[in-house]
Structures are given as C-alpha cells and as structure tokens.
Amino acid sequence: xxxxxxxxxxxxxxxxxxxxxxxxxxxxxxxxxxxxxxxxxxxxxxxxxxxxxxxxxxxxxxxxxxxxxxxxxxxxxxxxxxxxxxxxxxxxxxxxxxxxxxxxxxxxxxxxxxxxxxxxxxxxxxxxxxxxxxxxxxxxxxxxxxxxxxxxxxxxxxxxxxxxxxxxxxxxxxxxxxxxxxxxxxxxxxxxxxxxxxxxxxxxxxxxxxxxxxxxxxxxxxxxxxxxxxxxxxxxxxxxxxxxxxxxxxxxxxxxxxxxxxxxxxxxxxxxxxxxxxxxxxxxxxxxxxxxxxxxxxxxxxxxxxxxxxxxxxxxxxxxxxxxxxxxxxxxxxxxxxxxxxxxxxxxx
Amino acid sequence: xxxxxxxxxxxxxxxxxxxxxxxxxxxxxxxxxxxxxxxxxxxxxxxxxxxxxxxxxxxxxxxxxxxxxxxxxxxxxxxxxxxxxxxxxxxxxxxxxxxxxxxxxxxxxxxxxxxxxxxxxxxxxxxxxxxxxxxxxxxxxxxxxxxxxxxxxxxxxxxxxxxxxxxxxxxxxxxxxxxxxxxxxxxxxxxxxxxxxxxxxxxxxxxxxxxxxxxxxxxxxxxxxxxxxxxxxxxxxxxxxxxxxxxxxxxxxxxxxxxxxxxxxxxxxxxxxxxxxxxxxxxxxxxxxxxxxxxxxxxxxxxxxxxxxxxxxxxxxxxxxxxxxxxxxxxxxxxxxxxxxxxxxxxxxxxxxxx
Numbered sequence: 001x002x003x004x005x006x007x008x009x010x011x012x013x014x015x016x017x018x019x020x021x022x023x024x025x026x027x028x029x030x031x032x033x034x035x036x037x038x039x040x041x042x043x044x045x046x047x048x049x050x051x052x053x054x055x056x057x058x059x060x061x062x063x064x065x066x067x068x069x070x071x072x073x074x075x076x077x078x079x080x081x082x083x084x085x086x087x088x089x090x091x092x093x094x095x096x097x098x099x100x101x102x103x104x105x106x107x108x109x110x111x112x113x114x115x116x117x118x119x120x121x122x123x124x125x126x127x128x129x130x131x132x133x134x135x136x137x138x139x140x141x142x143x144x145x146x147x148x149x150x151x152x153x154x155x156x157x158x159x160x161x162x163x164x165x166x167x168x169x170x171x172x173x174x175x176x177x178x179x180x181x182x183x184x185x186x187x188x189x190x191x192x193x194x195x196x197x198x199x200x201x202x203x204x205x206x207x208x209x210x211x212x213x214x215x216x217x218x219x220x221x222x223x224x225x226x227x228x229x230x231x232x233x234x235x236x237x238x239x240x241x242x243x244x245x246x247x248x249x250x251x252x253x254x255x256x257x258x259x260x261x262x263x264x265x266x267x268x269x270x271x272x273x274x275x276x277x278x279x280x281x282x283x284x285x286x287x288x289x290x291x292x293x294x295x296x297x298x299x300x301x302x303x304x305x306x307x308x309x310x311x312x313x314x315x316x317x318x319x320x321x322x323x324x325x326x327x328x329x330x331x332x333x334x335x336x337x338x339x340x341x342x343x344x345x346x347x348x349x
Numbered sequence: 350x351x352x353x354x355x356x357x358x359x360x361x362x363x364x365x366x367x368x369x370x371x372x373x374x375x376x377x378x379x380x381x382x383x384x385x386x387x388x389x390x391x392x393x394x395x396x397x398x399x400x401x402x403x404x405x406x407x408x409x410x411x412x413x414x415x416x417x418x419x420x421x422x423x424x425x426x427x428x429x430x431x432x433x434x435x436x437x438x439x440x441x442x443x444x445x446x447x448x449x450x451x452x453x454x455x456x457x458x459x460x461x462x463x464x465x466x467x468x469x470x471x472x473x474x475x476x477x478x479x480x481x482x483x484x485x486x487x488x489x490x491x492x493x494x495x496x497x498x499x500x501x502x503x504x505x506x507x508x509x510x511x512x513x514x515x516x517x518x519x520x521x522x523x524x525x526x527x528x529x530x531x532x533x534x535x536x537x538x539x540x541x542x543x544x545x546x547x548x549x550x551x552x553x554x555x556x557x558x559x560x561x562x563x564x565x566x567x568x569x570x571x572x573x574x575x576x577x578x579x580x581x582x583x584x585x586x587x588x589x590x591x592x593x594x595x596x597x598x599x600x601x602x603x604x605x606x607x608x609x610x611x612x613x614x615x616x617x618x619x620x621x622x623x624x625x626x627x628x629x630x631x632x633x634x635x636x637x638x639x640x641x642x643x644x645x646x647x648x649x650x651x652x653x654x655x656x657x658x659x660x661x662x663x664x665x666x667x668x669x670x671x672x673x674x675x676x677x678x679x680x681x682x683x684x685x686x687x688x689x690x691x692x693x694x695x696x697x698x699x700x701x702x703x704x
Contacts, residue, residue: 160562275416279385283360292359292455314505325500
C-alpha cells in the first residue's frame with residue numbers, strides 16, 4: 001500500500017476530520033461530537049414518526065415486498081452464510097500456503113471473488129431500505145449530522161452557500177476508511193511508534209476513549225489486535241502479519257485450536273468418574289435433540305466422521321451389526337495386530 | 350483398546366434388563382449421569398521358522414466394559430437392576446447374575462421432533478464387575494457400577510419404524526449370538542420411544558449432604574470421635590459427626606472361564622474373596638485418636654450400615670476392621686485438618702433402596 005496514503009489517512013484520523021476540497025471554499029467535515037450524536041437521535045425519531053404516519057413501510061414489512069418482487073429471499077441469507085464459511089476456509093488455506101506464492105495468488109483471487117459475491121448477496125436485503133421508515137430516518141439523521149459537522153478552515157460553521165449537504169455527504173461516504181487501510185496504518189510507522197509511546201503515557205490520542213472519534217477507536221482496536229499477535233507465543237512470521245488474508249487465516253486457525261481445547265476442558269469438567277472419563281466411548285445424557293447436538297459438538301471433527309460412518313454402517317447392515325464389524329473398530333483391531341506383531345518380532349531378537 | 354480420541358455420544362436412555370428379557374420401562378435407569386464403554390481386543394501372533402511374515406494373527410475373545418454413574422434419587426439402583434435384585438441379599442448371587450444393557454443414542458446431525466434415538470447399543474450377558482457409592486458434602490450422592498461381558502451389538506432403530514415413527518421390535522441375529530446361545534433372544538421394543546428420557550422425576554429427590562442419615566446409620570465409634578456438641582435439633586441427621594465424605598467400593602474381578610471347543614467364555618467368576626472397602630473423611634477436631642500397641646491386637650470388628658433418606662441402605666456386615674488411618678491438612682496455607690479412616694471386610698455387601 002502507498003506510504004503517502006497511509007500517512008495522509010493517519011493524520012486525518014489524528015485530526016478527527018476529513019478535508020474536503022470539492023472546490024471553493026475548502027471545508028473540514030469533523031467527526032461528530034457526543035452532543036451532536038445525542039441530538040441526532042431526536043432527528044431520527046422525528047423523521048421516523050413522520051414517515052410512519054405518512055404510511056411508509058417498516059423495514060420488516062418490506063421483506064414481503066422483497067420476496068414478492070424476487071429481490072431477496074431467505075435463501076440469500078443462507079447463501080451469504082455459506083460464502084462467509086467459504087471465505088473463512090480460503091483464508092485458512094492462504095495461511096497454510098503462504099510460502100507457495102502461486103497457490104497463494106490463486107487463493108487470493110478466489111477470496112476477492114467470494115467477497116464480491118458476498119457483498120452482492122448481502123446488499124440484496126437492503127435494496128429497499130431507503131424507502132422504509134428506518135431508512136428515511138437514518139438518511140435524515142446523517143444529513144443533519146453533516147450539516148452540523150462541516151466547518152470552514154477559519155473554524156466557522158459552513159453556511160451551505162456553495163455546496164449542498166448531499167454532495168458533501170456523498171464525498172464523506174466515498175472517503176470512508178477501509179479495514180485494509182486501518183490495518184496497514186496499525187502495523188506500520190509512524191503510527192506504531194506513536195501507539196507504543198502513547199500506551200506508556202496512558203493514551204495515544206491524549207483523551208478518554210469516550211471522546212475519541214469512531215476512526216480513532218477503530219485504529220486503537222486494530223493496534224491492540226496487532227499487539228496481541230506480536231505478543232503471542234505462537235506469533236506468525238512478519239510477512240504473514242503483513243498479509244491481511246494470511247493473518248486472518250492465522251486467527252481462524254488459532255480460534256479453532258482454542259475451541260477444541262475449550263471443548264475438551266468442558267467435557268473433562270463434566271465427567272468426574274475417572275473410569276468413565278477413560279472410556280473409549282462416553283455417553284452423556286441429553287433430554288432432546290438440541291441438547292444431543294451440543295454433546296455431539298464436543299467431538300473432534302474426525303470423531304464426528306466416525307460417528308456418521310457408524311450410523312451409515314449400521315443402517316446399511318439392515319439395522320443390525322456386531323460392534324467388531326464397525327469400520328473404526330476394524331481399523332483399531334488392524335492397528336493393534338500390527339503393533340502386537342511388531343513388539344513380538346522385536347522381543348524375539 | 351484405548352483410543353487416541355474419545356467418542357462422545359448423546360444418550361437418550363439406558364435400560365438394564367435381566368438376561369434375555371424384553372426391555373421395559375421398569376428397566377430404564379433413572380437419574381443416570383454418564384456412561385462409558387470400552388472394548389479390549391487380545392491378539393496372539395504365531396510366526397513360522399524361515400518366514401519373516403506373520404504365520405497367523407489370532408484374535409482372542411474381546412472384553413467389553415460398560416461403566417454407568419447415576420445420582421442416588423430413590424429410583425432403582427444400577428446394582429439392583431444389574432443383579433436382578435440379588436444385591437439385596439447376597440454378594441455371591443449378585444456376582445453371578447447376568448444382565449443386558451441397552452444404551453440408546455440420539456442421531457448426530459438430524460433433528461427428531463419425537464426425540465426417538467437412532468441407534469441402540471446392546472451389551473449382552475453382562476456381569477457386575479465393580480460397584481461404588483459415594484456421598485460427599487459437595488454435590489449429589491452417586492452410584493457407579495461397571496459391568497463386563499463379551500458381546501456388543503448395535504441396532505439401527507432409525508431404520509426400523511412403523512408409520513407412526515414407533516420403533517419396531519428387533520431381534521438380533523447372526524454369528525455373534527453363538528456365545529449367548531438360546532438366551533440371546535432379546536429384542537428392542539417401544540421402551541425407547543422417546544418417553545423415557547433422562548428427565549424423569551426423582552423418586553424421593555436427589556440425595557445431597559442433608560439427606561445422608563448419619564444418625565440412623567451404624568458406624569464405628571471412632572468415626573464419631575471427632576464430633577461436636579451442637580444440639581440434635583441443630584445437627585439434624587449429621588449426628589455432629591463432622592463427616593465430609595463416605596465412599597463404599599468393591600471390585601469383583603470377574604475373570605473369564607474358557608472351555609475347549611468354544612470361542613467365548615462359558616462363564617465368568619468373581620475372584621473371591623472380594624474386598625469391600627469403606628472410606629470416611631472426617632473433619633479433625635483432635636488427632637486421629639487411634640492407639641496402637643505392639644504388645645496386643647489393636648483392632649475390633651465393627652458393624653457398618655450406611656443409610657440415606659431416599660431409602661438406600663448399604664450394609665457391610667459386622668466384620669469390618671480398620672485398615673488404615675491418615676491425618677492430613679492443617680498446613681500453613683490455612684487448610685483444615687481431616688482424618689481419613691478406611692475400613693474393609695471380605696464378601697459382605699448388600700444394598701437396598703430405590704423402587
């Protein structure tokens with residue numbers, strides 16, 4: 001990423017304002033203060049009520065319209081979830097294949113494609129948001145916030161003689177800082193040094209967290225995230241940290257490992273009886289399928305496959321089978337045979 | 350065989366029936382907490398002179414084990430179900446009694462509105478191998494029983510249903526029955542229809558510390574020696590004995606007896622004499638108060654009967670002798686001092702309770 005862009009954006013965040021040079025005069029759009037934010041909700045409520053009494057649809061009611069006009073269906077939500085899962089898997093792959101440049105390149109292309117698809121699927125649900133009470137109220141609130149946050153360079157509130165509020169709002173929205181840029185700033189200089197020193201002094205921005213702008217809060221969050229990565233005992237390579245997709249993959253891999261360990265601990269706490277805890281198969285009582293699913297979730301994914309394989313084997317055997325005919329037991333017996341044979345041969349030497 | 354990773358099943362119900370009996374609601378274990386199942390395969394390798402490859406790898410009969418733990422709650426005890434009531438009269442008869450254990454498991458990945466289990470694991474011709482009872486100041490009183498045998502069979506209940514989703518009676522068949530002979534005509538019926546889940550109503554309530562009837566129990570005098578001086582109203586059933594935990598346990602062994610011409614064992618036997626131990630942990634108000642003399646015998650026989658308000662009576666007979674005493678705790682970390690007394694007898698354990 002361009003160093004100039006990183007530094008420019010950093011100072012925008014530090015200043016808590018966006019310099020807007022659409023023409024004469026140059027304006028600053030400041031991040032809204034707590035007072036403005038508080039008052040903006042009055043505008044929201046007022047606009048919401050007005051829209052509601054004019055017979056504008058509620059967001060919930062628009063779902064029916066979306067489905068009827070084939071603009072969105074609950075299937076799209078499921079599709080979005082599936083894409084998110086795919087992205088997660090791809091990011092994990094990216095982390096695993098970090099050193100295989102060609103593979104990594106292909107994975108990244110797939111991730112970008114999936115992200116575009118995800119955005120498209122997710123946006124379907126919001127196609128008619130602007131004609132809902134909530135949409136109209138949010139728009140009115142945003143306009144009001146912009147009208148109260150645009151200042152001239154001399155510090156005076158702008159009188160909207162040359163620019164319209166909507167043109168400024170478009171400019172503001174199109175200049176939102178992406179997570180990619182936040183992450184680049186958070187892990188590079190000059191911010192990294194500012195952050196380290198700021199932490200020692202108490203606060204990098206020299207103000208309470210409730211007084212920070214949302215961009216400043218985001219930057220602090222990302223910086224803390226990178227601190228945790230650097231301080232981790234299993235911290236990945238510096239090059240991995242610099243690659244957002246690969247680092248996300250590292251997070252996913254860490255999270256999954258942690259979840260497996262957590263489940264193990266939960267189960268160990270559940271079973272006090274050492275004989276049962278040491279058994280090959282443990283049966284925990286469940287009163288319904290929901291509880292049963294939670295218990296099955298405790299199993300390692302490989303063990304889940306064993307359970308499913310057992311279920312299929314039993315069904316395919318006309319519903320009756322000796323336990324020694326189950327595939328995993330057969331494998332265990334074969335392994336035991338091999339081990340016994342090995343130790344016997346070694347013992348005979 | 351110890352697996353690298355254990356399999357966790359969601360269990361719907363467990364029924365213990367006399368050998369060959371059709372499962373009924375009366376056999377469903379109430380208050381069951383968890384079940385563990387293991388199997389051990391023994392393999393014998395035969396090699397041949399002049400050949401590096403194995404000549405034959407011979408499989409011996411597999412041993413299977415099922416351990417069940419339930420809270421003591423006034424419902425039938427596992428030992429009672431497994432021994433067909435023989436545990437109330439005689440330990441020898443109880444070790445000879447055989448039973449069938451049915452473990453019904455839920456489906457993994459699907460949702461049944463009725464909660465009908467998908468599979469039932471049928472452990473046939475099981476002998477009671479070990480029994481233990483535990484009462485402690487924390488948590489519920491529990492019973493743990495281990496059953497051993499040689500035959501395990503899985504029935505797919507999900508594939509055999511009537512139109513109303515009711516499990517059809519299934520009679521296992523195949524070579525696995527050979528060892529069980531004519532008694533292996535057990536079938537799986539409607540007992541696992543989703544109405545006998547673990548959420549039953551406790552017979553008399555789960556036994557907690559307040560339900561242990563120390564006042565009504567017969568305990569050696571030394572156990573009561575650490576007692577306090579609260580009035581009987583204040584002390585309740587505790588009898589001021591300051592007992593922290595009681596645990597009774599025994600292991601019957603249950604060895605296979607083979608005969609020529611048969612693959613499986615024709616029976617199992619308990620390795621008598623079996624030792625029955627009873628351990629007490631008592632909060633110390635003085636030393637362990639045990640005098641030991643090198644000039645004469647120190648120990649006397651003690652009667653031991655432990656009772657709770659759920660109707661459980663664990664009778665260890667009259668010939669229990671103190672086998673060990675230990676005094677621990679009271680360290681600089683602020684821990685309390687406790688005295689642990691261990692008593693033991695041989696071949697005497699009867700258990701009443703539950704209905």
